[in-house]
Amino acid sequence: xxxxxxxxxxxxxxxxxxxxxxxxxxxxxxxxxxxxxxxxxxxxxxxxxxxxxxxxxxxxxxxxxxxxxxxxxxxxxxxxxxxxxxxxxxxxxxxxxxxxxxxxxxxxxxxxxxxxxxxxxxxxxxxxxxxxxxxxxxxxxxxxxxxxxxxxxxxxxxxxxxxxxxxxxxxxxxxxxxxxxxxxxxxxxxxxxxxxxxxxxxxxxxxxxxxxxxxxxxxxxxxxxxxxxxxxxxxxxxxxxxxxxxxxxxxxxxxxxxxxxxxxxxxxxxxxxxxxxxxxxxxxxxxxxxxxxxxxxxxxxxxxxxxxxxxxxxxxxxxxxxxxxxxxxxxxxxxxxxxxxxxxxxxxxxxxxxxxxxxxxxxxxxxxxxxxxxxxxxxxxxxxxxxxxxxxxxxxxxxxxxxxxxxxxxxxxxxxxxxxxxxxxxxxxxxxxxxxxxxxxxxxxxxxxxxxxxxxxxxxxxxxxxxxxxxxxxxxxxxxxxxxxxxxxxxxxxxxxxxxx
Amino acid sequence: xxxxxxxxxxxxxxxxxxxxxxxxxxxxxxxxxxxxxxxxxxxxxxxxxxxxxxxxxxxxxxxxxxxxxxxxxxxxxxxxxxxxxxxxxxxxxxxxxxxxxxxxxxxxxxxxxxxxxxxxxxxxxxxxxxxxxxxxxxxxxxxxxxxxxxxxxxxxxxxxxxxxxxxxxxxxxxxxxxxxxxxxxxxxxxxxxxxxxxxxxxxxxxxxxxxxxxxxxxxxxxxxxxxxxxxxxxxxxxxxxxxxxxxxxxxxxxxxxxxxxxxxxxxxxxxxxxxxxxxxxxxxxxxxxxxxxxxxxxxxxxxxxxxxxxxxxxxxxxxxxxxxxxxxx
Numbered sequence: 001x002x003x004x005x006x007x008x009x010x011x012x013x014x015x016x017x018x019x020x021x022x023x024x025x026x027x028x029x030x031x032x033x034x035x036x037x038x039x040x041x042x043x044x045x046x047x048x049x050x051x052x053x054x055x056x057x058x059x060x061x062x063x064x065x066x067x068x069x070x071x072x073x074x075x076x077x078x079x080x081x082x083x084x085x086x087x088x089x090x091x092x093x094x095x096x097x098x099x100x101x102x103x104x105x106x107x108x109x110x111x112x113x114x115x116x117x118x119x120x121x122x123x124x125x126x127x128x129x130x131x132x133x134x135x136x137x138x139x140x141x142x143x144x145x146x147x148x149x150x151x152x153x154x155x156x157x158x159x160x161x162x163x164x165x166x167x168x169x170x171x172x173x174x175x176x177x178x179x180x181x182x183x184x185x186x187x188x189x190x191x192x193x194x195x196x197x198x199x200x201x202x203x204x205x206x207x208x209x210x211x212x213x214x215x216x217x218x219x220x221x222x223x224x225x226x227x228x229x230x231x232x233x234x235x236x237x238x239x240x241x242x243x244x245x246x247x248x249x250x251x252x253x254x255x256x257x258x259x260x261x262x263x264x265x266x267x268x269x270x271x272x273x274x275x276x277x278x279x280x281x282x283x284x285x286x287x288x289x290x291x292x293x294x295x296x297x298x299x300x301x302x303x304x305x306x307x308x309x310x311x312x313x314x315x316x317x318x319x320x321x322x323x324x325x326x327x328x329x330x331x332x333x334x335x336x337x338x339x340x341x342x343x344x345x346x347x348x349x350x351x352x353x354x355x356x357x358x359x360x361x362x363x364x365x366x367x368x369x370x371x372x373x374x375x376x377x378x379x380x381x382x383x384x385x386x387x388x389x390x391x392x393x394x395x396x397x398x399x400x401x402x403x404x405x406x407x408x409x410x411x412x413x414x415x416x417x418x419x420x421x422x423x424x425x426x427x428x429x430x431x432x433x434x435x436x437x438x439x440x441x442x443x444x445x446x447x448x449x450x451x452x453x454x455x456x457x458x459x460x461x462x463x464x465x466x467x468x469x470x471x472x473x474x475x476x477x478x479x480x481x482x483x484x485x486x487x488x489x490x491x492x493x494x495x496x497x498x499x500x501x
Numbered sequence: 502x503x504x505x506x507x508x509x510x511x512x513x514x515x516x517x518x519x520x521x522x523x524x525x526x527x528x529x530x531x532x533x534x535x536x537x538x539x540x541x542x543x544x545x546x547x548x549x550x551x552x553x554x555x556x557x558x559x560x561x562x563x564x565x566x567x568x569x570x571x572x573x574x575x576x577x578x579x580x581x582x583x584x585x586x587x588x589x590x591x592x593x594x595x596x597x598x599x600x601x602x603x604x605x606x607x608x609x610x611x612x613x614x615x616x617x618x619x620x621x622x623x624x625x626x627x628x629x630x631x632x633x634x635x636x637x638x639x640x641x642x643x644x645x646x647x648x649x650x651x652x653x654x655x656x657x658x659x660x661x662x663x664x665x666x667x668x669x670x671x672x673x674x675x676x677x678x679x680x681x682x683x684x685x686x687x688x689x690x691x692x693x694x695x696x697x698x699x700x701x702x703x704x705x706x707x708x709x710x711x712x713x714x715x716x717x718x719x720x721x722x723x724x725x726x727x728x729x730x731x732x733x734x735x736x737x738x739x740x741x742x743x744x745x746x747x748x749x750x751x752x753x754x755x756x757x758x759x760x761x762x763x764x765x766x767x768x769x770x771x772x773x774x775x776x777x778x779x780x781x782x783x784x785x786x787x788x789x790x791x792x793x794x795x796x797x798x799x800x801x802x803x804x805x806x807x808x809x810x811x812x813x814x815x816x817x818x819x820x821x822x823x824x825x826x827x828x829x830x
Contacts (some may be wrong), residue, residue, distance in 0.1 A: 051774075057588065057597070068636055069555070076630050098553075098636035122643040130648045136704050140548065140640035148640060317588035317595050323774050334770045342763075381771050382708035388767045389712065393719065396760045400723070403756070428671075429726035436667055436718045440660045444711060448656045449649055451704050452711065459715070 001482035009479050017362050024369045027158065040158040042373035043332065049135040049380030049451070050152025052328040053160040054321040056175045057150045058314050060183055062118055062303035064102035065145045066093065071100040097143040115144040117302045121185075122147050124299045128182040131290045135380045135451040147305075151175050153318055154378050157328050174283040176316050181287040185301035186257025188213070188292065190242070190265070192250065196258040202242050212239055216292035218285045225282040227263070227289050231274045244270045256295055257304065261288055331384060338388055339365050342395055350402060352490035356476045357398055360469045364394055364462075371461045377454050386455040390462020393437065397430045397470050406493050415487040423474060430470060437463045507750055508743035511808040518686055518805060525693025532696070540692075541699040548641045549583070550600040552613055556633035557593035560624045564594050567633070570623075571598065574615040578608045593633070606639075613637045653707035657688070657714055664718045672725050675813040680721050683806035687717050687797050694793045700786050709768075709794040716764060716795065720757045720802035727753050728810070743811040750807045757803045765795035 027044050030037040061067065074082070074089045093100035096111070105114050119141060126139040129151070138150045153160075153175070159168040188209045193199035203209050212235025219228040231239060243252065248268025254261045263278050278285070294300075306314050321327050342361050346354035368387050372379065404426050408418035441463055444456025481490050488495035507514075529539040556567050564587060575581060575598075582598040589595075600609065616635040624631040661684045669677035691713055695702060727749040731737050737745055768791035773784065 054586065054588075057586075069634065072630070072634075098638055119643065126643050127648065139643050141643060142638050142640055144639075144641075148638075315590070317590055319586035319588035319595070319597060322584045322586060327774050330774050331771070334767075334774065337770065338767050380705070381774065382705050382712075384771060385708075385712065385764075385768055389715065389764065392760055392763050392767075395763070396719070396723075396756060399756055399759075425730065429723065429730075432667075432671060432722050432726060433719050436664055436722055437715060439663050439667070440711075440715055440718065443659050443663065444656055447652060447659060448711075449652045452649075452653055452656060452708055455708050455711070 001479060003483035006479050006482045010476075013359060013363075013476070017359065017366055020366045020370065021362070024366055024373075027163070038163055040156075040163060042369050044158040044163070045156045046369070046373050047154040047156055047376060047378045048160065048328055049154070049378050049383070050150075051136075051321055051323050051380060052331060053153050053155040053157075054319050055137075055150040056153050056172060056316050056318050057148060058179055058316045059142055059146050059148045060179070060305040060314060061099075061146050062114075062121070062305055064105035064114075066100050067146075068098045068100065096145060099143050099145050101145055111145070118145055118147065121301045121303055121305075124294065124301055125149070125183055127299065128290050128294050129178075130449065132178065132286065133450055133453065135378050135383075135454065149179055151178065152378070160328065172316060172318060174281075176314065177284055178287050179314055179316070181256075181259075181261075181284075181291050183301065183305045184256040184259050184291055185304045186255075186259075186295075187300055188295050189255045190239075190252050191255050191260075192246075192252060194253060194260055196255065196260070199253070202246070202252055207238065210296045210298075211235065213292065213296045216289045216296065218282070218289045219277065220282065225280060225285050227278045227280060227285040227292075229276045229278070229292065231271075231276065233274075236271060236274045239265075240270045243267055254292075256291055261292075263288065331379075331381070335384060335388070339391070342391065346395075349492065351492040352481065352484065353402060353477060353492060356473060356480050357395070359476060360394060360398065360473050361391065363472075364391055364465050364469055367465050368458075368462060371465075372458065375457065377457055380451055380454070382451050383454050383458050386458045387462055390459060390466050393433070393463065394466040394469055397426075397433065397466065398473055400430065401426050401470075401474075402491070405491075409488065409493050409495075415481075415491065415493075419474065419477065430467075434463055434467045506747050507804060507808040508746050508811040511812055514805050514808050518690060521697070522689050522693045525695075525697040529693075529696035532699075540695055540702045542642075542702050547701070548602050548639075550602060550604055550606070550609055551638045551640055552582075552598045552600070552609060552616075552635055553638060554596045554598075554616065554633070554635045555590070555593065556596075556620070559592075560620075560631060560633045561593075564596065567594070567596060567620075570616055570619045571596070571612075571635075574612040574619070577615060578612040580604050580608050580612060606637075609637050649704055650707065653704075653711065657711055660711065660714050660718075661685070661688075664714070668722070668725065672729060673817075675810065675817045676725050676728075678813040679806050679810035680718075680725070682809055683717055683721050683801050684714055686805055687713050687801035690801060691794060691797045694797065695790075698789060698793070700790045700793070706790055709790060712764075713794050713798045716761065716798040717802040717806075720760065720798070721806050723757060724749055724753050724803070724807060725810075741811075742814040746807050746811050746814075750803070754803065758799065761795050761799035761803070764798075765792055768792070768795060 024042040027041045028039055029035050030039055059067070071089060071093060075086055077086065089100075092102055094103050094106060095101075101111060101114075105111065107113060122139050122141050125147065129137050129139065129149070134152055134154075136152060138148075140148045140150075142148050153171055155168055155171055156164065158164040159171065162168070190202045190209060191199035192202055212231055214230040214232045214235070216227065216229045219226045243265055246252065246267030248266075250267045252265040252267055254263040254265070265276075278288070280288075324330075339361060343358045346357040346361065348354065350357060368390065372387075377383065401423055405415075405418045405422035408422050409415065413421065438460065441456050441460035445453050445460055446456070448456055481487050484490045486495075532541075533539040552571070554567055554571060556564075561567055568585075580600065582600050584599045586597045586599075587594055588597070613635045620631050620633050620635070624633065661681070664684065665677050665681045668680040688710065691710060694700070695706065700706070728746055731740075731745045731749050731752075737748070740748065769788055772787035772791040774787075
């Protein structure tokens with residue numbers, strides 16, 4: 001290959017890497033918008049795990065339990081009009097640490113039965129949350145009678161720092177919705193009005209609506225998200241009868257307990273298939289699916305949480321991460337150090353060939369950031385480590401091949417012949433390593449949950465990128481070294497024979 | 502080139518590994534009976550005590566004022582927190598200080614009382630009853646997160662089995678035995694180190710366990726590939742299985758070592774992110790876990806596995822020779 005062609009291809013590759021790297025790493029104000037609009041880089045738009053952007057935490061109180069501040073708000077109110085309420089609270093509630101418990105709820109067993117019911121509810125809520133695929137979350141019982149939920153906010157760096165308030169607001173709204181719907185108590189019912197008190201059940205008291213539903217799952221196709229409810233054969237027949245028997249200008253509504261899920265069935269028309277679709281936001285569809293599926297399978301909450309009458313509405317607070325406010329910046333710094341160290345090592349060890357390896361390392365890094373951004377994978381320390389494992393794999397396989405080529409040159413072969421023989425000898429070894437890791441990554445992504453699944457997806461992308469770049473390294477080695485006279489010096493190898501041009 | 506004779510040291514490495522695993526098992530069992538926990542479950546699986554301070558901006562303009570009051574109260578009570586998280590409410594801030602369950606309740610209650618007294622003192626000019634308040638909570642973790650543990654265990658098991666099957670197809674039975682032993686050995690060793698050093702087990706530790714399996718798979722496969730090539734090389738036709746193994750380990754040691762060290766350093770660097778938590782224990786446990794994961798991977802795949810491979814090779818060679826000998830007779 002001639003000097004000009006070699007220079008053009010190399011320059012094109014470097015330009016592509018630079019452009020993608022700029023879009024991936026640099027955030028700035030949009031020129032001409034007077035600082036109103038801002039371009040956020042791919043890295044700043046990647047959702048981050050709770051250890052980097054903190055959690056949204058909320059305490060939910062079962063009926064009969066109120067917080068210390070709610071109790072004091074009423075009891076310390078000096079308004080004479082509230083004397084009756086004040087007295088009511090003093091007589092009704094007993095203190096338990098930072099909580100006030102309705103004395104009727106405590107009963108004769110000093111609240112042990114009530115505490116046990118709260119514990120069971122907490123386990124059910126924890127099981128429901130585990131199906132959301134969060135990287136980590138926690139459910140703790142507060143002073144025996146309340147439940148604290150801590151859910152990762154999954155903010156991007158831009159949202160965390162306040163550069164993307166819409167995304168921040170959306171994330172918190174989704175979490176609030178999740179907490180509201182995954183803590184619904186009671187069973188399923190189909191009712192004829194939008195409010196519980198004004199409605200009647202459309203299903204006979206002798207029937208169990210749970211036997212109508214096989215499962216509820218979130219569904220997605222072509223960018224549209226929905227909730228899919230799969231009916232049993234019996235459920236299809238019976239629900240069809242109920243809907244057909246109703247008037248066409250009325251609707252039926254699905255409830256959990258006393259809460260209308262806003263899932264509407266049109267009366268007067270029959271069902272055409274056993275799967276029902278309700279279009280909605282991805283997160284909301286998932287919440288409904290988990291709640292309905294959980295109730296159908298018998299995991300029902302005993303206690304009603306955050307009863308509006310007791311003034312304990314859900315108060316969601318976004319708290320700073322345990323690793324510190326700048327943990328996300330430190331992560332970017334650490335990854336930068338890791339990449340820089342591999343670049344330096346390559347150049348020092350292999351000189352000109354190390355430059356080729358550097359191009360591959362940078363290509364991998366930029367491709368990985370772009371892929372994570374496009375897929376929307378939540379990045380935690382473990383996910384970052386999986387990406388680093390892919391980088392290590394690329395460097396290892398390149399190093400193995402370089403050393404094999406070095407060994408071939410040491411017995412007197414030319415660079416060209418050594419590259420051909422060396423890569424041929426390492427063909428199956430390199431393939432084996434990549435195949436094993438691809439299979440392992442696929443298993444992690446499909447079988448694992450939460451953080452493990454995210455690591456599997458990142459590793460899958462990393463291994464594929466590593467294998468493609470491994471072969472691209474050979475091509476770029478040829479391209480970059482073509483105009484070079486002393487190819488041994490270029491690669492940092494010792495020349496045993498005169499190079500044949 | 503480094504010259505190892507690992508094949509003759511199988512018993513030594515087996516004794517070392519067994520000793521560590523046994524001590525870890527004993528330690529875990531002791532803790533299981535004393536505190537009902539084989540491992541030290543941390544993070545999202547851990548119970549803790551907390552002091553929550555809610556303050557409003559109309560009473561305290563900056564959170565630093567509250568933090569100063571809290572720090573003094575904690576110092577006077579002789580307690581220190583594991584972590585501090587700050588959240589913003591519409592009208593103020595919510596600061597959550599987390600403490601270990603081992604911290605005395607009376608000390609925490611005394612600290613809360615001191616904080617509330619100081620808050621009342623500082624806000625007496627504005628309100629008779631301050632809106633800012635500190636509360637003490639006992640927070641008990643629930644079991645629901647076990648699903649993550651179970652799925653991680655299943656994932657790990659499937660990866661190990663699939664890896665073994667692949668090695669069986671590519672490199673035959675003796676290699677498969679060595680690869681399987683390496684994986685099981687590494688997992689057992691890591692679990693023993695977790696139990697022994699009481700490193701908090703969080704969801705991240707589960708991922709480390711899987712990464713150990715992957716790192717082991719990479720290093721063992723690379724070594725097995727080199728063994729295969731050396732066996733086929735005519736220059737090595739007179740060497741025994743043990744000698745070929747030692748030669749292959751010598752040739753692959755450097756790159757395997759660099760690979761594992763690179764990953765260990767990257768993991769340790771990332772674990773040092775925990776410095777932001779300002780808790781020495783959290784930092785130490787993160788660093789220890791990351792370091793242990795890749796040291797175990799290296800030891801198991803580069804040192805232990807090659808030492809057992811010749812043993813299995815000889816076992817299977819003898820088994821194939823026996824029927825042949827019987828036929829000849």
